[in-house]
Amino acid sequence: MKAPEIIRPDSYWQKQDEIIGKEALATLQLEHLTKSLRRVYSNVPFYHTRFDEAGLDPENIKSLEDIRRLSFTTSDDLRANYPFGLLAVSKDEVVRVHTSSGTTGRAKAICFSKNDIECSATLIARCLVMTGTGKGDILQNMMTYGLFTGALIMHYGAEKVGALVIPAGPGNTERQIQLMRDFGTTVIHITPSYSLYLASALQQKGIDPRKDLNLRRAYLGAEPYSEETRKKIEAIYGIDVYNSYGLTEMSGPGVAFECGYKNGMHLWEDHFFAEIIDPETGEVLEDGQEGELVLTSLRREAMPLIRYRTRDITKIITGVCECGRTHRRISRILGRSDDMFVVKGVNVFPQQIEQVLMGIKGVAQNYQILLESYDHLTIRVEIAKELFDGNIEHLLQLQTEITDKVRADILVKPKIELLEPGALPVSEGKAKRVIDNRTM
Amino acid sequence: MKLKQISVFLENRKGRLWEALDALANAKINIRALSIADTSEFGILRLIVPDPDMAKKVLEKGNFTVKENNVVAVEVADKPGGLAEVLKVLSDADINVEYLYAFVEKSGEKAVVVLRTENTDAGIKALKTAGIAILLAEQVYAL
Incomplete structure:
Protein backbone atom coordinates (compact mmCIF):
# COMPACT_ATOMS: atom_id res chain seq x y z
CA MET A 1 0.00 0.00 0.00
CA LYS A 2 1.24 3.46 -0.83
CA ALA A 3 1.37 6.10 1.86
CA PRO A 4 -1.59 8.48 1.68
CA GLU A 5 -1.12 11.21 -0.84
CA ILE A 6 -0.66 14.47 1.06
CA ILE A 7 -1.34 17.36 -1.21
CA ARG A 8 0.97 20.35 -1.14
CA PRO A 9 -0.25 22.81 1.49
CA ASP A 10 -0.39 25.64 -1.01
CA SER A 11 -2.95 23.84 -3.15
CA TYR A 12 -5.99 26.04 -2.79
CA TRP A 13 -8.56 27.23 -5.26
CA GLN A 14 -9.74 30.15 -3.14
CA LYS A 15 -7.08 30.41 -0.49
CA GLN A 16 -8.50 33.34 1.48
CA ASP A 17 -11.93 31.76 1.69
CA GLU A 18 -10.56 28.34 2.60
CA ILE A 19 -8.31 29.47 5.45
CA ILE A 20 -10.60 32.22 6.71
CA GLY A 21 -10.35 32.90 10.46
CA LYS A 22 -13.06 31.70 12.81
CA GLU A 23 -14.44 35.14 13.63
CA ALA A 24 -14.32 36.40 10.07
CA LEU A 25 -16.21 33.26 9.04
CA ALA A 26 -18.91 33.82 11.65
CA THR A 27 -19.34 37.41 10.51
CA LEU A 28 -19.53 36.34 6.90
CA GLN A 29 -22.05 33.62 7.72
CA LEU A 30 -24.27 36.03 9.62
CA GLU A 31 -24.13 38.54 6.82
CA HIS A 32 -25.15 36.00 4.17
CA LEU A 33 -27.71 34.39 6.45
CA THR A 34 -29.42 37.70 7.11
CA LYS A 35 -29.57 38.49 3.40
CA SER A 36 -30.94 35.07 2.64
CA LEU A 37 -33.57 35.23 5.38
CA ARG A 38 -34.77 38.62 4.18
CA ARG A 39 -35.08 37.36 0.64
CA VAL A 40 -37.08 34.26 1.51
CA TYR A 41 -39.30 36.24 3.88
CA SER A 42 -40.25 38.63 1.08
CA ASN A 43 -40.37 36.17 -1.80
CA VAL A 44 -41.37 32.74 -0.49
CA PRO A 45 -44.85 32.54 1.07
CA PHE A 46 -43.96 29.24 2.77
CA TYR A 47 -41.09 30.86 4.70
CA HIS A 48 -43.05 34.06 5.29
CA THR A 49 -45.63 32.06 7.21
CA ARG A 50 -42.96 30.06 9.02
CA PHE A 51 -41.16 33.20 10.19
CA ASP A 52 -44.37 34.83 11.34
CA GLU A 53 -45.38 31.70 13.25
CA ALA A 54 -42.01 31.63 14.97
CA GLY A 55 -42.11 35.36 15.64
CA LEU A 56 -38.80 35.78 13.84
CA ASP A 57 -38.18 39.16 12.26
CA PRO A 58 -35.63 38.84 9.44
CA GLU A 59 -34.79 42.54 9.90
CA ASN A 60 -33.67 41.80 13.41
CA ILE A 61 -31.30 38.80 13.26
CA LYS A 62 -28.67 39.10 15.99
CA SER A 63 -26.85 35.81 15.77
CA LEU A 64 -26.67 32.59 13.78
CA GLU A 65 -28.44 30.83 16.62
CA ASP A 66 -31.57 32.94 16.03
CA ILE A 67 -32.64 30.54 13.30
CA ARG A 68 -33.05 27.83 15.90
CA ARG A 69 -36.44 29.36 16.53
CA LEU A 70 -37.54 28.28 13.07
CA SER A 71 -38.85 24.80 12.52
CA PHE A 72 -37.02 22.54 10.08
CA THR A 73 -37.59 22.40 6.35
CA THR A 74 -38.11 18.78 5.32
CA SER A 75 -38.22 16.87 2.06
CA ASP A 76 -42.00 16.75 2.54
CA ASP A 77 -42.04 20.55 2.42
CA LEU A 78 -40.16 20.38 -0.87
CA ARG A 79 -42.63 17.86 -2.25
CA ALA A 80 -45.61 19.91 -1.10
CA ASN A 81 -44.18 22.95 -2.87
CA TYR A 82 -43.24 21.12 -6.06
CA PRO A 83 -42.24 22.43 -8.53
CA PHE A 84 -41.81 26.18 -8.06
CA GLY A 85 -43.33 26.88 -4.65
CA LEU A 86 -40.06 27.66 -2.87
CA LEU A 87 -38.57 29.92 -5.52
CA ALA A 88 -37.04 33.10 -4.12
CA VAL A 89 -36.42 34.57 -7.57
CA SER A 90 -38.66 34.97 -10.57
CA LYS A 91 -38.95 31.92 -12.76
CA ASP A 92 -37.03 33.75 -15.49
CA GLU A 93 -33.91 33.69 -13.32
CA VAL A 94 -33.95 29.91 -13.13
CA VAL A 95 -31.63 28.28 -15.64
CA ARG A 96 -31.68 24.69 -14.43
CA VAL A 97 -33.84 22.31 -12.50
CA HIS A 98 -32.68 19.07 -10.91
CA THR A 99 -34.98 16.65 -9.22
CA SER A 100 -34.29 14.25 -6.46
CA SER A 101 -36.64 11.34 -6.60
CA GLY A 102 -37.90 9.75 -3.48
CA THR A 103 -38.88 6.09 -3.50
CA THR A 104 -42.42 7.13 -2.74
CA GLY A 105 -44.57 10.05 -3.67
CA ARG A 106 -43.74 13.14 -5.61
CA ALA A 107 -40.30 14.26 -6.64
CA LYS A 108 -38.47 17.20 -5.14
CA ALA A 109 -37.46 19.92 -7.57
CA ILE A 110 -34.38 22.04 -6.94
CA CYS A 111 -33.96 25.15 -9.06
CA PHE A 112 -30.68 26.84 -9.88
CA SER A 113 -29.90 30.36 -10.98
CA LYS A 114 -26.89 30.98 -13.17
CA ASN A 115 -24.97 32.05 -10.11
CA ASP A 116 -26.05 28.97 -8.12
CA ILE A 117 -24.42 26.74 -10.73
CA GLU A 118 -21.32 28.91 -10.74
CA CYS A 119 -21.12 28.67 -6.93
CA SER A 120 -21.41 24.89 -6.85
CA ALA A 121 -18.83 24.52 -9.60
CA THR A 122 -16.51 26.74 -7.59
CA LEU A 123 -16.96 24.63 -4.49
CA ILE A 124 -16.14 21.50 -6.51
CA ALA A 125 -13.06 23.29 -7.83
CA ARG A 126 -11.97 23.82 -4.21
CA CYS A 127 -12.50 20.12 -3.52
CA LEU A 128 -10.57 18.97 -6.57
CA VAL A 129 -7.59 21.23 -6.02
CA MET A 130 -7.60 20.26 -2.34
CA THR A 131 -7.12 16.62 -3.38
CA GLY A 132 -4.57 17.23 -6.09
CA THR A 133 -6.70 17.22 -9.24
CA GLY A 134 -6.09 19.86 -11.86
CA LYS A 135 -4.69 20.48 -15.33
CA GLY A 136 -3.30 17.30 -16.81
CA ASP A 137 -5.76 15.07 -14.99
CA ILE A 138 -8.27 12.98 -16.86
CA LEU A 139 -11.45 12.62 -14.88
CA GLN A 140 -13.89 9.90 -15.87
CA ASN A 141 -17.23 10.87 -14.45
CA MET A 142 -19.23 7.70 -13.79
CA MET A 143 -22.13 9.31 -11.98
CA THR A 144 -25.54 9.70 -13.61
CA TYR A 145 -25.89 12.68 -15.91
CA GLY A 146 -29.38 14.03 -15.98
CA LEU A 147 -31.84 14.95 -13.30
CA PHE A 148 -29.41 13.82 -10.62
CA THR A 149 -26.90 16.54 -9.71
CA GLY A 150 -23.95 14.22 -9.02
CA ALA A 151 -22.39 14.16 -12.45
CA LEU A 152 -23.15 17.59 -13.88
CA ILE A 153 -21.94 19.66 -10.96
CA MET A 154 -18.72 17.64 -10.72
CA HIS A 155 -18.34 18.05 -14.47
CA TYR A 156 -18.40 21.84 -14.26
CA GLY A 157 -16.02 21.96 -11.33
CA ALA A 158 -13.57 19.62 -13.05
CA GLU A 159 -13.57 21.71 -16.22
CA LYS A 160 -13.02 24.79 -14.08
CA VAL A 161 -9.76 23.42 -12.69
CA GLY A 162 -8.65 22.45 -16.18
CA ALA A 163 -9.02 18.69 -15.99
CA LEU A 164 -10.07 16.74 -19.06
CA VAL A 165 -13.53 15.36 -18.32
CA ILE A 166 -14.88 12.14 -19.83
CA PRO A 167 -18.65 12.33 -19.32
CA ALA A 168 -19.02 8.55 -19.24
CA GLY A 169 -22.04 8.32 -16.95
CA PRO A 170 -22.63 5.10 -15.01
CA GLY A 171 -22.92 1.55 -16.27
CA ASN A 172 -21.76 -0.05 -19.51
CA THR A 173 -18.77 -1.49 -17.72
CA GLU A 174 -17.03 -2.73 -20.87
CA ARG A 175 -17.00 0.78 -22.27
CA GLN A 176 -15.84 2.27 -18.96
CA ILE A 177 -12.82 -0.01 -19.00
CA GLN A 178 -12.13 0.79 -22.64
CA LEU A 179 -12.29 4.53 -21.92
CA MET A 180 -10.02 4.21 -18.90
CA ARG A 181 -7.43 2.41 -20.98
CA ASP A 182 -7.72 4.49 -24.15
CA PHE A 183 -7.56 7.87 -22.43
CA GLY A 184 -5.39 7.00 -19.45
CA THR A 185 -7.97 8.10 -16.89
CA THR A 186 -6.32 9.38 -13.72
CA VAL A 187 -9.39 10.20 -11.61
CA ILE A 188 -12.78 8.56 -11.31
CA HIS A 189 -15.96 9.95 -9.78
CA ILE A 190 -18.07 6.95 -8.89
CA THR A 191 -20.41 5.40 -6.32
CA PRO A 192 -18.80 3.00 -3.83
CA SER A 193 -20.92 0.07 -4.99
CA TYR A 194 -20.14 0.61 -8.64
CA SER A 195 -16.43 0.97 -7.93
CA LEU A 196 -16.50 -2.47 -6.31
CA TYR A 197 -18.39 -3.92 -9.22
CA LEU A 198 -15.98 -2.33 -11.67
CA ALA A 199 -13.09 -3.82 -9.71
CA SER A 200 -14.46 -7.32 -10.08
CA ALA A 201 -15.13 -6.74 -13.78
CA LEU A 202 -11.49 -5.65 -14.22
CA GLN A 203 -10.34 -8.70 -12.32
CA GLN A 204 -12.39 -10.99 -14.56
CA LYS A 205 -10.77 -9.49 -17.62
CA GLY A 206 -7.36 -10.07 -16.12
CA ILE A 207 -6.68 -6.34 -15.80
CA ASP A 208 -4.74 -5.32 -12.69
CA PRO A 209 -5.87 -1.76 -11.95
CA ARG A 210 -2.65 -1.13 -10.03
CA LYS A 211 -0.45 -1.88 -13.01
CA ASP A 212 -2.53 -1.73 -16.14
CA LEU A 213 -4.37 1.54 -15.49
CA ASN A 214 -3.19 5.08 -14.92
CA LEU A 215 -5.54 5.78 -12.01
CA ARG A 216 -4.42 7.97 -9.12
CA ARG A 217 -7.52 8.79 -7.16
CA ALA A 218 -11.24 8.30 -6.86
CA TYR A 219 -14.00 10.48 -5.52
CA LEU A 220 -16.72 8.42 -3.93
CA GLY A 221 -20.12 9.75 -3.12
CA ALA A 222 -23.91 9.35 -3.34
CA GLU A 223 -24.02 6.37 -0.96
CA PRO A 224 -22.78 6.00 2.60
CA TYR A 225 -19.99 3.46 2.87
CA SER A 226 -17.59 2.33 5.53
CA GLU A 227 -13.92 3.03 6.19
CA GLU A 228 -13.25 -0.68 5.53
CA THR A 229 -14.77 -0.34 2.08
CA ARG A 230 -12.57 2.67 1.39
CA LYS A 231 -9.49 0.70 2.37
CA LYS A 232 -10.59 -2.21 0.23
CA ILE A 233 -11.10 0.04 -2.82
CA GLU A 234 -7.77 1.80 -2.24
CA ALA A 235 -6.00 -1.55 -2.06
CA ILE A 236 -7.66 -3.06 -5.14
CA TYR A 237 -6.98 -0.05 -7.35
CA GLY A 238 -3.80 1.15 -5.66
CA ILE A 239 -5.18 4.69 -5.45
CA ASP A 240 -6.34 7.30 -2.95
CA VAL A 241 -10.05 7.44 -2.30
CA TYR A 242 -11.68 10.63 -1.08
CA ASN A 243 -15.11 11.02 0.42
CA SER A 244 -17.44 13.44 -1.22
CA TYR A 245 -20.64 14.71 0.32
CA GLY A 246 -23.48 16.62 -1.16
CA LEU A 247 -27.17 16.57 -1.85
CA THR A 248 -29.29 17.94 -4.64
CA GLU A 249 -31.13 20.18 -2.20
CA MET A 250 -27.85 21.97 -1.47
CA SER A 251 -26.79 22.11 -5.15
CA GLY A 252 -25.30 18.63 -5.33
CA PRO A 253 -21.78 17.41 -4.59
CA GLY A 254 -19.14 19.67 -3.11
CA VAL A 255 -20.96 20.55 0.13
CA ALA A 256 -18.24 18.76 2.10
CA PHE A 257 -15.14 16.97 0.88
CA GLU A 258 -12.05 15.29 2.26
CA CYS A 259 -8.62 16.82 1.99
CA GLY A 260 -5.34 14.91 1.66
CA TYR A 261 -5.48 13.95 5.33
CA LYS A 262 -8.67 11.91 4.82
CA ASN A 263 -9.87 12.65 8.28
CA GLY A 264 -13.39 13.94 7.83
CA MET A 265 -14.86 16.17 5.15
CA HIS A 266 -14.42 19.95 5.22
CA LEU A 267 -17.88 21.47 5.01
CA TRP A 268 -17.74 24.76 3.17
CA GLU A 269 -19.11 26.92 5.94
CA ASP A 270 -19.00 30.13 3.97
CA HIS A 271 -21.77 28.60 1.83
CA PHE A 272 -23.61 26.43 4.32
CA PHE A 273 -24.51 26.78 7.95
CA ALA A 274 -24.42 23.36 9.60
CA GLU A 275 -26.19 22.07 12.70
CA ILE A 276 -26.30 18.56 14.10
CA ILE A 277 -29.58 17.59 15.69
CA ASP A 278 -31.06 14.67 17.53
CA PRO A 279 -33.26 13.13 14.80
CA GLU A 280 -35.88 12.12 17.36
CA THR A 281 -36.25 15.35 19.35
CA GLY A 282 -34.87 17.95 16.96
CA GLU A 283 -32.63 19.29 19.72
CA VAL A 284 -29.36 20.84 18.54
CA LEU A 285 -26.36 18.77 19.65
CA GLU A 286 -22.86 19.79 20.67
CA ASP A 287 -19.91 19.39 18.29
CA GLY A 288 -18.66 15.82 18.34
CA GLN A 289 -22.06 14.29 19.02
CA GLU A 290 -23.58 12.03 16.42
CA GLY A 291 -26.84 13.17 14.89
CA GLU A 292 -28.62 14.35 11.77
CA LEU A 293 -27.02 17.05 9.67
CA VAL A 294 -29.20 20.11 9.16
CA LEU A 295 -28.05 22.61 6.55
CA THR A 296 -28.98 26.19 5.79
CA SER A 297 -27.82 27.45 2.42
CA LEU A 298 -26.19 30.85 2.79
CA ARG A 299 -25.75 31.87 -0.81
CA ARG A 300 -28.25 29.98 -2.92
CA GLU A 301 -30.31 32.43 -4.93
CA ALA A 302 -33.02 30.49 -6.69
CA MET A 303 -34.14 28.28 -3.86
CA PRO A 304 -32.54 28.98 -0.50
CA LEU A 305 -33.36 26.38 2.12
CA ILE A 306 -33.41 27.19 5.81
CA ARG A 307 -32.65 24.44 8.34
CA TYR A 308 -33.06 21.64 5.84
CA ARG A 309 -33.06 18.16 7.36
CA THR A 310 -30.64 16.12 5.26
CA ARG A 311 -31.51 12.80 6.98
CA ASP A 312 -27.79 12.06 6.93
CA ILE A 313 -26.23 10.96 10.20
CA THR A 314 -22.79 12.36 10.97
CA LYS A 315 -20.94 14.40 13.56
CA ILE A 316 -18.77 17.49 13.60
CA ILE A 317 -15.10 16.63 13.98
CA THR A 318 -13.61 19.12 16.37
CA GLY A 319 -10.06 20.37 16.17
CA VAL A 320 -7.94 21.97 13.51
CA CYS A 321 -7.03 20.09 10.34
CA GLU A 322 -3.38 19.93 9.39
CA CYS A 323 -4.19 21.00 5.84
CA GLY A 324 -4.77 24.54 7.11
CA ARG A 325 -8.41 24.85 6.10
CA THR A 326 -10.55 26.27 8.85
CA HIS A 327 -13.91 24.97 7.70
CA ARG A 328 -15.09 22.41 10.21
CA ARG A 329 -15.17 18.79 9.16
CA ILE A 330 -17.98 16.28 9.31
CA SER A 331 -17.33 12.57 9.72
CA ARG A 332 -18.17 10.17 6.92
CA ILE A 333 -21.92 9.68 6.68
CA LEU A 334 -22.76 6.97 9.17
CA GLY A 335 -26.16 6.32 7.67
CA ARG A 336 -29.43 7.89 6.70
CA SER A 337 -31.81 8.50 9.52
CA ASP A 338 -34.44 6.93 7.26
CA ASP A 339 -32.17 3.93 6.39
CA MET A 340 -31.90 3.02 10.01
CA PHE A 341 -34.00 0.00 10.86
CA VAL A 342 -35.05 -1.51 14.13
CA VAL A 343 -34.75 -5.21 14.78
CA LYS A 344 -35.32 -6.79 18.20
CA GLY A 345 -35.61 -3.26 19.53
CA VAL A 346 -32.08 -2.34 18.42
CA ASN A 347 -31.35 0.56 16.06
CA VAL A 348 -29.13 -0.62 13.22
CA PHE A 349 -27.57 1.24 10.31
CA PRO A 350 -26.70 -0.84 7.23
CA GLN A 351 -23.21 0.70 7.32
CA GLN A 352 -22.47 -0.99 10.63
CA ILE A 353 -23.06 -4.35 8.98
CA GLU A 354 -21.10 -3.36 5.91
CA GLN A 355 -18.15 -2.40 8.05
CA VAL A 356 -18.10 -5.84 9.64
CA LEU A 357 -18.53 -7.69 6.35
CA MET A 358 -15.79 -5.82 4.53
CA GLY A 359 -13.35 -6.71 7.27
CA ILE A 360 -13.87 -10.45 6.76
CA LYS A 361 -11.76 -12.41 4.31
CA GLY A 362 -13.82 -14.55 1.99
CA VAL A 363 -16.64 -12.06 1.65
CA ALA A 364 -17.18 -10.54 -1.78
CA GLN A 365 -18.29 -6.95 -2.26
CA ASN A 366 -22.01 -7.41 -2.51
CA TYR A 367 -24.46 -7.99 0.32
CA GLN A 368 -28.10 -7.48 1.16
CA ILE A 369 -29.98 -7.13 4.41
CA LEU A 370 -33.35 -8.83 4.45
CA LEU A 371 -35.98 -8.00 7.05
CA GLU A 372 -38.89 -10.42 7.24
CA SER A 373 -39.91 -9.92 10.86
CA TYR A 374 -39.16 -7.63 13.78
CA ASP A 375 -37.12 -10.30 15.57
CA HIS A 376 -34.97 -11.59 12.75
CA LEU A 377 -32.38 -10.24 10.47
CA THR A 378 -31.04 -12.11 7.47
CA ILE A 379 -27.85 -11.03 5.77
CA ARG A 380 -27.22 -12.37 2.32
CA VAL A 381 -23.53 -12.39 1.57
CA GLU A 382 -21.77 -13.27 -1.65
CA ILE A 383 -18.73 -15.42 -1.04
CA ALA A 384 -15.47 -14.56 -2.75
CA LYS A 385 -14.79 -16.93 -5.64
CA GLU A 386 -11.29 -17.69 -4.40
CA LEU A 387 -12.64 -18.79 -1.06
CA PHE A 388 -14.48 -21.79 -2.42
CA ASP A 389 -12.26 -24.85 -2.13
CA GLY A 390 -15.01 -27.45 -2.15
CA ASN A 391 -14.79 -27.90 1.61
CA ILE A 392 -18.07 -27.41 3.42
CA GLU A 393 -16.30 -26.89 6.75
CA HIS A 394 -14.65 -23.75 5.47
CA LEU A 395 -17.99 -22.34 4.37
CA LEU A 396 -19.52 -23.16 7.74
CA GLN A 397 -16.60 -21.46 9.47
CA LEU A 398 -17.13 -18.36 7.36
CA GLN A 399 -20.82 -18.39 8.20
CA THR A 400 -20.04 -18.63 11.90
CA GLU A 401 -17.41 -15.91 11.72
CA ILE A 402 -19.84 -13.50 10.04
CA THR A 403 -22.61 -14.37 12.49
CA ASP A 404 -20.38 -13.81 15.52
CA LYS A 405 -18.80 -10.59 14.30
CA VAL A 406 -22.10 -9.02 13.28
CA ARG A 407 -23.66 -10.03 16.58
CA ALA A 408 -20.75 -8.51 18.48
CA ASP A 409 -21.32 -5.23 16.68
CA ILE A 410 -25.09 -4.81 16.52
CA LEU A 411 -26.05 -7.11 19.40
CA VAL A 412 -28.54 -9.03 17.27
CA LYS A 413 -27.73 -12.50 15.98
CA PRO A 414 -28.25 -12.51 12.23
CA LYS A 415 -29.01 -15.42 9.97
CA ILE A 416 -26.31 -15.56 7.32
CA GLU A 417 -27.05 -16.85 3.84
CA LEU A 418 -24.01 -17.48 1.71
CA LEU A 419 -24.60 -16.73 -1.94
CA GLU A 420 -22.75 -17.47 -5.13
CA PRO A 421 -20.53 -14.63 -6.34
CA GLY A 422 -22.60 -12.39 -8.59
CA ALA A 423 -25.93 -13.63 -7.23
CA LEU A 424 -27.14 -10.26 -5.97
CA PRO A 425 -28.35 -7.58 -8.34
CA VAL A 426 -25.57 -5.22 -9.32
CA SER A 427 -26.21 -1.57 -8.89
CA GLU A 428 -24.80 0.93 -11.26
CA GLY A 429 -26.39 3.76 -9.35
CA LYS A 430 -27.28 3.78 -5.69
CA ALA A 431 -27.19 0.30 -4.20
CA LYS A 432 -30.27 -0.98 -2.42
CA ARG A 433 -28.91 -2.73 0.64
CA VAL A 434 -31.96 -3.20 2.81
CA ILE A 435 -35.01 -5.15 1.71
CA ASP A 436 -37.71 -4.59 4.28
CA ASN A 437 -40.64 -6.94 3.73
CA ARG A 438 -42.21 -6.32 7.11
CA THR A 439 -45.71 -5.05 7.46
CA MET A 440 -46.79 -2.98 10.39
CA MET B 1 -4.54 -43.01 -8.68
CA LYS B 2 -6.15 -39.68 -8.00
CA LEU B 3 -9.49 -38.93 -9.48
CA LYS B 4 -10.70 -35.44 -10.32
CA GLN B 5 -13.91 -34.39 -8.68
CA ILE B 6 -15.93 -31.28 -9.45
CA SER B 7 -17.41 -29.36 -6.49
CA VAL B 8 -20.08 -26.76 -7.18
CA PHE B 9 -21.18 -24.20 -4.61
CA LEU B 10 -24.96 -23.99 -4.58
CA GLU B 11 -26.85 -21.26 -2.81
CA ASN B 12 -30.23 -22.14 -1.39
CA ARG B 13 -32.34 -21.06 -4.33
CA LYS B 14 -35.14 -22.86 -6.08
CA GLY B 15 -34.01 -24.51 -9.30
CA ARG B 16 -30.31 -23.87 -8.79
CA LEU B 17 -29.42 -27.59 -8.68
CA TRP B 18 -31.48 -28.18 -11.78
CA GLU B 19 -29.67 -25.32 -13.54
CA ALA B 20 -26.31 -26.94 -12.80
CA LEU B 21 -27.43 -30.34 -14.06
CA ASP B 22 -29.14 -28.81 -17.06
CA ALA B 23 -25.94 -27.02 -18.04
CA LEU B 24 -24.13 -30.37 -17.95
CA ALA B 25 -26.90 -32.11 -19.85
CA ASN B 26 -26.79 -29.52 -22.61
CA ALA B 27 -23.05 -30.10 -22.93
CA LYS B 28 -23.75 -33.85 -23.16
CA ILE B 29 -21.78 -34.59 -20.02
CA ASN B 30 -22.77 -37.81 -18.36
CA ILE B 31 -22.47 -38.04 -14.58
CA ARG B 32 -20.77 -41.13 -13.17
CA ALA B 33 -21.32 -40.37 -9.50
CA LEU B 34 -22.85 -37.54 -7.52
CA SER B 35 -23.32 -36.40 -3.97
CA ILE B 36 -24.76 -33.32 -2.31
CA ALA B 37 -23.61 -31.92 1.00
CA ASP B 38 -26.01 -29.38 2.34
CA THR B 39 -26.80 -27.07 5.21
CA SER B 40 -30.02 -25.12 5.58
CA GLU B 41 -28.53 -22.13 3.74
CA PHE B 42 -26.32 -23.57 1.04
CA GLY B 43 -24.93 -26.78 -0.41
CA ILE B 44 -22.10 -28.31 -2.36
CA LEU B 45 -22.71 -30.57 -5.32
CA ARG B 46 -19.92 -33.06 -5.95
CA LEU B 47 -19.60 -34.82 -9.27
CA ILE B 48 -17.48 -37.41 -10.97
CA VAL B 49 -17.65 -36.97 -14.74
CA PRO B 50 -15.57 -38.37 -17.61
CA ASP B 51 -14.28 -34.93 -18.63
CA PRO B 52 -13.92 -32.85 -15.46
CA ASP B 53 -12.11 -29.94 -17.15
CA MET B 54 -14.90 -29.61 -19.68
CA ALA B 55 -17.54 -29.83 -16.95
CA LYS B 56 -15.77 -27.08 -15.00
CA LYS B 57 -15.72 -24.86 -18.05
CA VAL B 58 -19.40 -25.45 -18.79
CA LEU B 59 -20.42 -24.72 -15.20
CA GLU B 60 -18.28 -21.61 -14.91
CA LYS B 61 -19.78 -20.35 -18.11
CA GLY B 62 -23.15 -20.71 -16.39
CA ASN B 63 -21.83 -18.53 -13.54
CA PHE B 64 -21.38 -21.35 -11.09
CA THR B 65 -18.59 -21.31 -8.54
CA VAL B 66 -16.60 -24.46 -9.20
CA LYS B 67 -13.55 -26.12 -7.73
CA GLU B 68 -11.67 -29.20 -8.87
CA ASN B 69 -10.44 -31.46 -6.11
Missing part, protein backbone atom coordinates in the same frame (compact mmCIF):
# COMPACT_ATOMS: atom_id res chain seq x y z
CA ASN B 70 -8.65 -34.80 -6.02
CA VAL B 71 -10.42 -37.78 -4.57
CA VAL B 72 -9.79 -41.51 -4.54
CA ALA B 73 -12.13 -44.19 -5.85
CA VAL B 74 -11.85 -47.70 -4.45
CA GLU B 75 -13.67 -50.86 -5.26
CA VAL B 76 -15.19 -52.83 -2.43
CA ALA B 77 -17.15 -56.02 -2.33
CA ASP B 78 -20.91 -55.37 -2.41
CA LYS B 79 -21.56 -57.28 0.82
CA PRO B 80 -21.92 -56.43 4.52
CA GLY B 81 -18.67 -55.04 5.90
CA GLY B 82 -17.30 -54.07 2.48
CA LEU B 83 -17.04 -50.38 3.28
CA ALA B 84 -16.19 -50.93 6.94
CA GLU B 85 -13.05 -52.75 5.86
CA VAL B 86 -11.84 -49.73 3.88
CA LEU B 87 -12.59 -47.34 6.71
CA LYS B 88 -10.73 -49.50 9.22
CA VAL B 89 -7.61 -49.27 7.07
CA LEU B 90 -7.80 -45.49 7.10
CA SER B 91 -8.66 -45.32 10.77
CA ASP B 92 -5.72 -47.56 11.65
CA ALA B 93 -3.43 -45.30 9.62
CA ASP B 94 -4.86 -42.29 11.51
CA ILE B 95 -6.22 -40.68 8.35
CA ASN B 96 -9.35 -38.55 8.55
CA VAL B 97 -12.07 -38.93 5.96
CA GLU B 98 -13.64 -35.59 5.02
CA TYR B 99 -16.50 -37.22 3.16
CA LEU B 100 -17.34 -40.16 0.98
CA TYR B 101 -20.09 -41.39 -1.27
CA ALA B 102 -20.70 -44.76 -2.79
CA PHE B 103 -22.54 -46.39 -5.64
CA VAL B 104 -23.08 -49.96 -6.76
CA GLU B 105 -21.69 -51.17 -10.06
CA LYS B 106 -24.11 -52.29 -12.72
CA SER B 107 -23.05 -55.91 -12.33
CA GLY B 108 -24.06 -55.70 -8.68
CA GLU B 109 -21.00 -57.55 -7.45
CA LYS B 110 -18.87 -54.61 -6.48
CA ALA B 111 -19.47 -51.17 -5.08
CA VAL B 112 -17.40 -48.09 -5.79
CA VAL B 113 -16.55 -45.70 -2.97
CA VAL B 114 -15.38 -42.16 -3.69
CA LEU B 115 -13.29 -40.90 -0.78
CA ARG B 116 -11.83 -37.58 0.17
CA THR B 117 -9.20 -37.80 2.86
CA GLU B 118 -7.45 -34.91 4.55
CA ASN B 119 -4.23 -35.92 2.88
CA THR B 120 -4.90 -37.60 -0.45
CA ASP B 121 -1.42 -39.06 -0.90
CA ALA B 122 -1.33 -40.55 2.58
CA GLY B 123 -4.77 -42.02 1.96
CA ILE B 124 -3.69 -43.66 -1.27
CA LYS B 125 -0.58 -45.06 0.37
CA ALA B 126 -2.50 -46.61 3.26
CA LEU B 127 -5.11 -48.15 0.97
CA LYS B 128 -2.50 -49.55 -1.37
CA THR B 129 -0.49 -51.06 1.46
CA ALA B 130 -3.64 -52.78 2.70
CA GLY B 131 -4.20 -54.21 -0.77
CA ILE B 132 -7.41 -52.35 -1.49
CA ALA B 133 -8.13 -51.91 -5.17
CA ILE B 134 -7.85 -48.26 -6.16
CA LEU B 135 -9.59 -47.52 -9.41
CA LEU B 136 -7.93 -45.51 -12.17
CA ALA B 137 -9.84 -42.56 -13.56
CA GLU B 138 -10.49 -44.43 -16.83
CA GLN B 139 -11.95 -47.36 -14.93
CA VAL B 140 -14.38 -45.09 -13.11
CA TYR B 141 -15.46 -43.30 -16.26
CA ALA B 142 -16.06 -46.65 -17.97
CA LEU B 143 -18.41 -47.88 -15.25
